[in-house]
Amino acid sequence: MASYFVKLGGNTMINKERLLERFLEYIQIDSPTKLEREFAEHLMKELEKLGLEVYMDDAGEKVGSNSGNVIAKLKGNTDGETILFSAHMDTVSPGEGIKPVIKDGVIYSDGTTVLGGDDKAGIAAIIEAVQTVIEKDIPHGDIEIVFSIFEEGGLFGAKNLDYSKLRAKTGFVLDSGGEPGHIVVQGPAQNKINAKFIGKEAHAGVEPENGISAIQMAAEAISKMKLLRIDEETTANIGFISGGGPTNIVTKEVEFHAEARSLSDEKLKEQTDHMVKCCEEAAEKFGGRVEVDVVNAYSAFKVEEDSEIVQKVKKACENLGFEAITMTSGGGSDTNVLNAKGITAVNLGVGMRLAHTVDEHLYIKDLENAAELVLEIIKEYA
Ligand code: ZN
Ligand code: CA
Secondary structure, three states, X not given: OOOOOOOOOOOOOOOHHHHHHHHHHHHOOOOEOOOOHHHHHXXXXXXXXXXOEEEEXXXXXXXXXXXXXXXXXXXXXXXXOOEEEEEEOOEOOXXXXXXXXXXXXXXXXXXXXXXXXXXXXXXXXXXXXXXXXXXXXXXXXXXXXXXXXXXXXXXXXXXXXOHHHOOOOEEXXXXXXXXXXXXXXXXXXXXXXXXXXXXXOOEOOOOHHHOEOHHHHHHHHHHHOOOEEEEOOEEXXXXXXXXXOOOOEOOOEEEEEEEEEEOOHHHHHHHHHHHHHHHHHHHHHHOOEEEEEEXXXXXXXXXXXXXXXXXXXXXXXXXXXXXXXXXXXXXXXXXXXXXXXXXXXXXXXXXXXXXXXXXXXXXXXXXXXXXXXXXXXXXXXX
16 A cells, blocks of 8 residues: 655645545446436536536537547636646446445445446546646646546547647546556557458369368467567457358358557557458468457557656645555557647556456545545646
């Protein structure tokens, strides 16, 4: 556990009871991916009431969600740099009808759903910090907020946001595991690789020599592939394979879905090219065809240790007595997209544990510390 001290002057700044209530309220408003509308409208009302300029964009229409991203702005009372805070509104399944259970300072679901702390802990922390800033008239620069849709499964909300409407060049995503003080400064790029082998059907008992087996082609390709851990920075995996029918027919079609990730865009290209080549060579060897579809899911990002953003977050952690730890993520988040769009961003730990499982839980202390950290970052940039 990170150590923390009570700050000089006694109590912490944020309203802990309100923060907890807020979080419990949020997770009980269902917002599965692509059905974020009800929750989005709830947040918009809340932000408007606080006096922020709020709107919803049209990203939902482009990606098949019933809601757009929620974008809000709080005008500064200093000329400090504009900064952005972001978190995603959607939750993974099973995530409908969440019933929180609190035990010994820890919030769990009732065991039938996820908790939704991924990423409503981030949203609650951001709004609580902003409300505190307003109520206590704390000096701050312009603050921009993005609550995104459809993060899970592809970062589609962030990818379809209109970045020309944002002024911030510095951003903080609150969507990481690890206690507040954990700072994700690096994340991998990912490619999705879908291959479909097309052979030729023939009766397997009567005239197999006239067939081309898609199963053999796929097996040949996969057996030649470097997979799983490629090097320190690179991984690859085949997660799905399907095809075939009765044993008396030479199989015409087989498809697989694979991914490759790397902290280096160059190595990702190398690994992807290798996987594509294995498919093509296998198809050629058996005289069949292969259609390979490569989609870049997101690009890599790296924020330098000595950059202003990392230094400021570390300073904010120090002010609060949190241990600051910079780390690399194995997965993608909206942070990857923000960096690709020219906003230097890091992903901050909000304490979510066992996210994406029904055992997901959150320490109330971590939730409080996440809100305190957002507030402290605002002060550092004022
Ligand atoms: Zn998340
Ligand atoms: Ca997630």
